[in-house]
């Protein structure tokens with residue numbers, strides 16, 4: 001049985017090809033936490049709400065994307081990664 005930390009650790013053993021970030025504007029409450037962790041992945045609009053709906057980023061940004069999503073108190077961010085295999 002894997003707990004969440006082990007699953008995240010497992011992901012580090014693989015090469016993440018790409019990361020897709022999806023936000024849910026209806027849930028965003030404008031906390032801005034996502035922006036604090038990754039300002040370029042999570043730009044904010046003039047009202048302080050996340051200003052993207054869907055973004056693709058290179059795999060090396062997966063950790064930044066996940067940090068932003070985990071920091072969101074509203075659960076308004078979903079991060080999907082594509083895993084292509086072991087790095088070594």
Ligand code: SF4
Pocket residue numbers: 023027028029030031032033034035042048049050071072073074075076077
């Ligand atoms: S942390 Fe969540 S609630 Fe706050 S701006 Fe980002 S998406 Fe919106």
